[in-house]
Structures are given as structure tokens and as C-alpha cells.
Amino acid sequence: MKTVRGSIFLGMVFVMFTSSAGADVFPFKDGRYVTDPSLCLLSEEQAVSAYGDLLGAKVRVFKGNTISDLYELDCSVSRVSHKNKEIRFKARCEAEGETEVIEGRYGYISSTAFSFRGKVFNKCTSETPRAEPSQAYNGQCQWTKGIWESKPWGDPSPIVVHRFEFTERSVTSGPIKISELRNGIVAWTSEGEFACSNGASICYLLVRDKAGGLIKTAFEDVESSNSEHYRVFPALRQISYNHGGLLVKWRNNFSPENDERPLPSNVYLLTGCK
Numbered sequence: 001m002k003t004v005r006g007s008i009f010l011g012m013v014f015v016m017f018t019s020s021a022g023a024d025v026f027p028f029k030d031g032r033y034v035t036d037p038s039l040c041l042l043s044e045e046q047a048v049s050a051y052g053d054l055l056g057a058k059v060r061v062f063k064g065n066t067i068s069d070l071y072e073l074d075c076s077v078s079r080v081s082h083k084n085k086e087i088r089f090k091a092r093c094e095a096e097g098e099t100e101v102i103e104g105r106y107g108y109i110s111s112t113a114f115s116f117r118g119k120v121f122n123k124c125t126s127e128t129p130r131a132e133p134s135q136a137y138n139g140q141c142q143w144t145k146g147i148w149e150s151k152p153w154g155d156p157s158p159i160v161v162h163r164f165e166f167t168e169r170s171v172t173s174g175p176i177k178i179s180e181l182r183n184g185i186v187a188w189t190s191e192g193e194f195a196c197s198n199g200a201s202i203c204y205l206l207v208r209d210k211a212g213g214l215i216k217t218a219f220e221d222v223e224s225s226n227s228e229h230y231r232v233f234p235a236l237r238q239i240s241y242n243h244g245g246l247l248v249k250w251r252n253n254f255s256p257e258n259d260e261r262p263l264p265s266n267v268y269l270l271t272g273c274k
Contacts (some may be wrong), residue, residue, distance in 0.1 A: 026089070027082055028179035029111050032070075033060045034122040035215055036158075037185045037252055044070050072096055082108060100260050120253060136228045137161055143206035145167045148231045150265035158182040162265040164231060165274075174194045178246070178264050188248040188262055194219075197266065205226035210261075229270040237263050 034040055035058045039047060047055060047070050057073040069077040075093040082088075087106045090097065090179050107115035112123035137146075150162040161181045162171050168174040173195040180187045192207035217231045245261030256262070 001136035026067075026077070026080055026087065027060055027108065027111060028062050028114065030063050030126045031061070031112075033112075033114070033257045034058060034124060035119045035121055036254060037122070037124075037182075039158075040183075042158075047090075047101060057117070057119075060116075062218065067091065067093075075102075085109075087114065090099040119255075122253060123167075135271060137270050138227060138270050139273060141270065142169070144171060144174070146229075146231075146270050147274065148268035149271045150268050159184075161189075162268070166194070167191075178207070180248075180262065180264075182254070185254075186251050187254040190246040190248045190249050190262065190264070205236070207240075208247040209240070210245050210247050212247065213243060215239055215243055215246075231268045231270070233264070233266050233268075236266050240264060 032040065037148060039051075039059060047059065051058060052207055053071060055072060056069045059069050059071075061068045061070060065077045067073070067077065070093050072095045073093060074095070075091040077089055077091040080087065085108045087108050088103065089105070090101070092101050109115060109120065112238040114121050114136065144166040146165070148164040151159050152159050155217045159182070163179040163181060166174060167177050174193065176192050176194050178190045178192070180189075189208055192205060195204055196203040203219055205217050205219050206216075209215055215236075217233055217236050217239060219231060219236075222232060224230065240263050241261055245263060248262045
């Protein structure tokens with residue numbers, strides 16, 4: 001047996017441990033593993049264009065006895081051991097024109113998931129949905145049953161769409177939900193309320209910022225010349241930014257990046273009816 005001192009090589013952590021003989025293949029299924037499900041839908045070129053050297057912290061690709069990160073890291077594995085939910089391995093890696101023999105570890109979760117540096121990497125699947133441009137809904141729909149979506153943006157990075165909907169059928173006040181979808185997958189949701197006055201009706205949206213403070217803005221519905229219906233929240237995105245972003249619940253293994261401020265859109269198209 002031998003002891004290997006710790007080192008760091010392109011985002012992979014290598015710790016002191018005693019190695020033992022094992023298989024030369026990881027106990028994970030071949031494929032792309034990501035910390036952010038939206039990365040499943042990007043080609044290799046799109047991922048490199050959108051994230052560059054940050055891919056080392058977001059992506060691993062397993063194929064037989066090789067590991068890569070879609071960017072500069074390319075490793076050939078010669079030894080793998082699996083003990084107590086920990087995968088330890090030895091590999092010869094090339095990156096930025098340099099070659100190094102390394103020993104490292106991953107936390108075993110399942111044959112399609114592992115942990116590394118406090119983040120969970122999940123295997124991409126062929127069923128991952130792809131975002132499509134929002135299409136206008138032209139049928140009849142009660143006011144509180146509509147599904148409203150913003151114009152997609154972000155290509156070639158994850159395509160982002162914001163969705164607004166009432167969660168109950170009250171006409172004058174009640175709960176609402178705003179969601180952010182990244183390539184068709186819900187990344188976060190924010191809950192709030194709406195309230196409409198009597199008489200010359202004015203409707204307000206009330207949501208919370210990250211600190212729990214109140215964000216209040218009026219909104220109105222407008223119809224375009226080609227009969228498309230829009231719900232408009234003037235300056236909601238800008239106000240939310242000044243408040244540090246919305247108070248949200250992160251979903252589907254998404255998490256905030258550094259000082260990310262969750263921000264909604266200002267204009268939503270009626271795209272469906274519950």
C-alpha cells in the first residue's frame with residue numbers, strides 16, 4: 001500500500017488516503033452529469049461558450065474508464081475503489097497542455113448521481129424537456145385561470161422563461177406564483193398575493209424580497225392589435241433588483257450562483273388556460 005499527498009488539479013480535489021486494488025471503471029452509468037439540469041440541453045460548443053472554465057465545477061462526463069468536463073480536463077482512470085459511499089480513484093489527466101497523475105474521490109449516491117465539493121451531480125436523461133418559444137392562447141379563459149409566460153431569452157445559455165399564475169380562483173384578491181423555468185425546468189418559485197380595488201379597478205401585485213420586505217406594484221392586462229393578451233407589471237424587474245431579488249424557493253437541484261438576485265420579467269403573454 002502507498003500514501004499519496006494531497007494536491008489540487010483543475011477543480012478536482014485529491015486528499016491523502018491509502019489506496020487498494022480495484023476496478024478501473026466507475027460505478028456510474030456512462031453519460032453527462034451536471035449540477036444544473038439546464039446544462040443537459042446544451043451542446044458541447046454551447047456549454048463552452050456559456051460557461052468556459054466554470055464547467056469544471058458543473059460537469060463531469062463518464063465514458064468507460066475516462067472522465068472529462070467538456071472543457072479542458074481529460075482523464076484516463078487506472079484504478080477505482082468503492083467503500084462506505086466513497087469512490088476513490090487514480091487517473092492520468094491532461095489539461096492546458098500539462099499531464100499529471102492524480103488520486104481523488106467522489107461521494108457515491110447512486111449509479112446516476114454523486115457528490116463533489118458539496119454539490120450533487122445528476123446524470124442527464126433523454127427525457128429532459130426542452131423549452132419552446134411561448135405561443136399565444138387565443139381561446140376564452142376566466143381571468144384567474146390563465147397561464148402567462150414571458151418571452152424566452154438567454155440562448156445559447158439556458159433559455160429562461162418566467163411564468164405568472166393565480167393559484168386560487170378569487171377574482172378580487174388571493175395568492176399568486178411566479179416561476180423561473182430554465183430550458184423548461186422549474187428553477188425557482190416565488191409566492192405572493194394580488195389585490196384589486198372596487199370601482200375604477202386598480203390591481204396590485206405583492207411579493208417579498210430576499211430579506212422579507214414587501215414589493216408592491218400595480219399591474220394591468222392589455223390586448224394587442226392581433227388579439228394577443230398581455231399582463232404587464234411596470235418596472236417589477238427593476239424594483240426587484242433594487243430590493244436584492246425576490247424571496248424564492250429553489251427547486252430541481254438548482255441553487256443560486258454567488259450573489260444571484262432572482263428577478264422576474266415585466267411582461268407576460270397569455271399562453272394557456274387551466
